[in-house]
Amino acid sequence: MAEKNYAGVTVAVDADGFLEDPSLWTREIAEGIAEELGMTLTDRHWVVLEFIRKDAVDQGEPPGVRRITKLTDVSMKEIYKLFPKGPGILASKLAGYGKPQGCV
């Protein structure tokens, strides 16, 4: 199992760099992953990430892109601007969860 160090904390990650244990996630870890991806997190990114954190606990799995855009004020257009390299997996990764299983 691979390990990564973000903001002084060592966490286990899978082959694609997703946190193995979402409960170890902190905002500092998200900032660390973002830096690794060459991204700077803005307030609008945090709207998405905080929704994922909450929704994944409520639903037992991380939400897909459509669900995020339906239940936050972030539009489909905006979420692609926020995560140009793919909102489907990157948002979930930054929020400390694995890939969403849904197709939309």
Place this chain on the structure above:
Amino acid sequence: MTDGMENDHGMPRKVAIICSKGSLDMAYPGLILANAARMMGIEAMVFFTFWGLDIITEKKVDKLKAGMVGNPSAPLPHMLAGLPGMESFATSMMKKKIQGLDIPDIRELLETLDAAETDLYACKMAMDMFGLERDDLVPEVKDVIGAMDFFQHAEGAQTFFI
């Protein structure tokens, strides 16, 4: 794998999907695949040709039917599939199922693809055959192009024919 979608040659990954059928059950696979590609940060384009044009024709997009006749997987005896009303019945069953699973309808999928900057193209020759004009198509369509233009746009893309 998740940061920067590139192929083995270091070029951005890209998919080109050809939708050639206009039934509800043939419309979903192409559009869902294109959307999945975009969600993963892979460039995507969809080329609608022949009956696939129905998917992007304003008057037809909300009325696509589940294909039952000639479909060996149709959930009813083949002899009955062609009877009046059967197609509408199967279509409404499928639409109910789709709604129940919270899967977007075709129009919403086209809007989603547009918002995700997927290039949607209509086939020029098929448009001429069916007597369609640009104004007959949904606004999300980027351009009407020929087969050779398709290959130009699809350079380096993984291509799917549906």
